[in-house]
Amino acid sequence: MTIKELAYTAKLQLESATHQPFRNAHIHELLAACFGFKSNTSMHTNHVLAVLNTECVIPVEHLLNLKNRLTELGYTHNVETVGSVLLQLMRERRVGVLSVQEAFASLDLYFGKDQIDWDESQDDEAASAQSRFGIDRDRLGLLTDGLRLIAKRGNAMAHYALAQIYGGDGLGYREGSQYWHSKLAQGDELTGVQLEWAKAYSDNILNAEREAFHLQEAVRLGYPAAQLEMAHLVLEKAHEKGDFESIKRGYTEAARLGDVAAMRALIDEYDEANLFQNWVWVFFSELLGNDLRKSSLRAYHDGGMYADQDYDDDQGGPLYIGGNEGVELAEIDAELERNAREVAGQLFGKLTA
Numbered sequence: 001m002t003i004k005e006l007a008y009t010a011k012l013q014l015e016s017a018t019h020q021p022f023r024n025a026h027i028h029e030l031l032a033a034c035f036g037f038k039s040n041t042s043m044h045t046n047h048v049l050a051v052l053n054t055e056c057v058i059p060v061e062h063l064l065n066l067k068n069r070l071t072e073l074g075y076t077h078n079v080e081t082v083g084s085v086l087l088q089l090m091r092e093r094r095v096g097v098l099s100v101q102e103a104f105a106s107l108d109l110y111f112g113k114d115q116i117d118w119d120e121s122q123d124d125e126a127a128s129a130q131s132r133f134g135i136d137r138d139r140l141g142l143l144t145d146g147l148r149l150i151a152k153r154g155n156a157m158a159h160y161a162l163a164q165i166y167g168g169d170g171l172g173y174r175e176g177s178q179y180w181h182s183k184l185a186q187g188d189e190l191t192g193v194q195l196e197w198a199k200a201y202s203d204n205i206l207n208a209e210r211e212a213f214h215l216q217e218a219v220r221l222g223y224p225a226a227q228l229e230m231a232h233l234v235l236e237k238a239h240e241k242g243d244f245e246s247i248k249r250g251y252t253e254a255a256r257l258g259d260v261a262a263m264r265a266l267i268d269e270y271d272e273a274n275l276f277q278n279w280v281w282v283f284f285s286e287l288l289g290n291d292l293r294k295s296s297l298r299a300y301h302d303g304g305m306y307a308d309q310d311y312d313d314d315q316g317g318p319l320y321i322g323g324n325e326g327v328e329l330a331e332i333d334a335e336l337e338r339n340a341r342e343v344a345g346q347l348f349g350k351l352t353a
Contacts, residue, residue, distance in 0.1 A: 001051060001093065003145040007031065010089055017085050018078040026073050033069035034086055035097040036062040046155070047097050048146025053134035056096030058087060094136065100150060103143060104161050106135045140165060151214065156221035159214045163226065166211035224351055228257040235262075244270070255281060258351050260290045267292070267327055276336060278329055283344035295326040 007027045014022050028040040035058065037043040063083055070079050089095075098106065135143060144165060151158040178201055190198055218226030235250030248270040254262035263281035271277060285292040299311035302318040311319045332340070 001139055002141045003028075003049065006049070006093065006095065006142060009093075010086060013085050013089060014082060017081050020075075020077065022075075026075075029069060029073060030066065030082070030086060033066040034058060034062060034090060036065050037097075038065075038069075043097065044146060044149045045153075046150065047099050048103055048143055048150065049095055050098055050103060050143040050146070051136040051139040052094045052096045053136050055091050055094055058090065063087070095142070098135075098143075100147070100155060100157050100161070103135065103147070104157055107137075107161065107164065151217070154221060156218045156223035156226070159218040159221065160223050160226045163211050163214040163218060163229075166207045166214065224257055228254060228259060231257060231259075255284075256347055258284075258288055260285050260288060260292065264292060264324065264327070267329075275330060275332060276340060278327075279332055279337065279340040280343045280347075282327060282329065283341045284347050287344060287348040292327040296324050297321055 007024065010031065011022050011024065011027050014027070031049070032038075032040040032043040035043065035047075035049075037047070066083055066086065067079055070076075070082055075082065144162065147158045147162050147165075151162055175197075215226055215230065219230050231250060231254040235247065235254060238246035238250045248266070251262040251265050251270055255266055263285055266272075267278045267281060282292050298321070299319045300322055301307055301309050301311055301315065302320045304317055306312065306315055306317075
């Protein structure tokens with residue numbers, strides 16, 4: 001379901017219930033008013049409509065806002081009926097409103113435990129969004145529409161969220177066929193499964209292009225998570241070519257963006273002779289809460305019911321050791337240490353600014 005489809009359904013139901021016409025633009029204003037916003041524009045400054053897993057409860061004060069908006073738009077009759085119709089529609093379709101940060105968190109778009117939460121300072125509500133909201137992952141059209149509107153205004157997080165959506169399977173990824181796609185492009189008349197495969201291949205190409213565009217825009221706008229993902233893509237290509245210097249540059253860029261594993265790779269293999277810079281990475285990792293000097297070696301169950309879980313002596317059985325020993329570097333003098341900590345602090349400041 002898209003915003004256009006939701007608005008069209010609302011318009012039909014309102015006109016049927018009240019026997020009066022409603023302008024299309026006003027429908028969008030009323031949908032925003034249902035969730036307490038003074039206008040559709042104000043809602044899409046940093047909020048999106050989305051289909052949730054559970055019914056959204058609309059507070060009483062939002063109903064008063066809806067009634068006031070109806071009066072402002074010139075709909076002075078059947079106010080109670082309009083409110084009843086819209087609220088029933090929101091309940092039936094499980095439509096709710098989320099901030100971009102909440103939507104981002106609910107989509108499980110946060111990064112691994114070894115990476116910094118770059119948006120911690122932006123919005124505390126994001127941290128608990130997953131416990132309060134659950135987006136219906138099979139119905140992402142409404143959310144995607146809203147994110148596109150916000151992304152057009154230069155919102156880097158919205159761009160990055162869209163890149164993740166288009167790159168995942170939330171839009172209903174289907175296996176396509178390049179062969180049947182080429183046949184369709186050549187003008188052949190296809191039917192049945194062949195036509196479905198051709199269309200699926202075309203959709204996959206379009207989604208890949210959209211993913212690349214929104215990722216590039218998020219990078220251009222300076223979003224650290226997008227920059228790190230782009231650095232990983234560049235690094236992957238460098239590894240494929242076996243170009244040592246390109247690999248080193250890739251790890252360096254990823255390390256500057258808070259990738260602790262990249263820092264470890266530089267220290268162990270790609271820049272081990274650069275003692276000062278290695279201490280910078282160590283102090284940077286410490287600021288990120290993942291001090292490379294501390295060992296991460298742990299015992300895990302090897303197979304069975306508890307496979308890959310922390311080893312429990314009470315359960316017994318085979319085990320394996322995972323993780324890394326802590327980094328050990330030659331000492332540097334006090335002045336160099338102060339300089340290294342200063343550089344690390346500057347790197348950390350750029351991520352959390």
